[in-house]
Amino acid sequence: MLYLPWSDEENDLININHEETFELHRDLIRQKRSEYVHREANEFEQALEEHMEKKEDDDDIDDANIEYDQDKNEFLIYETGNNEGDIFVEMRINTRTEKIEHFNVPKIIPDTEYQQMMRNLNSNQRKYTLNVMNLIKNGENQFFNFINGGAGVGKSTLI
DSSP states (O other): OTTSOOSOHIIIIISSOHHHHHHHTHHHHHHHHHHHOOSOHHHHHHHHHHHHHHHHHHOOSOOTTOOOOTTTTTTOOOOOOOOOOOHHHHTTOOOOOOOOOOOOOOOOOOHHHHHHHHHHSOHHHHHHHHHHHHHHHHOOSOOOOOOOOSTTSSHHHHO
């Protein structure tokens, strides 16, 4: 009876035969209802079921029980795959130049200072640093690392 105008709740809504009133005003009710109801509830339920089925198919890993231990995952290395490529080569743009470029070589810290810095790292930081140094020395591929953690875990010290 939401779609019928009424003025007296007692006489127009409560003390009536609802089926007869609906049958009497069926066309008006459907017309007014169409103005406000654009999608039926069963369409939403069906769409939700389809979404949940698709989500179940997409989720191969049950990660509901995975615990993320901050101490264990503090210095994880996330690899993004092979990212080699040169956009200029692909676009056939010559980037070679015959000019000689000079650049300032960064200062090399003394061995004692380097050794002291390595001693100040905790074991996870040391493992991570040695792994990055190994990638720099031996690796030909570029790599991307993301360092995260809460306040005071040593991100700045590591970098």
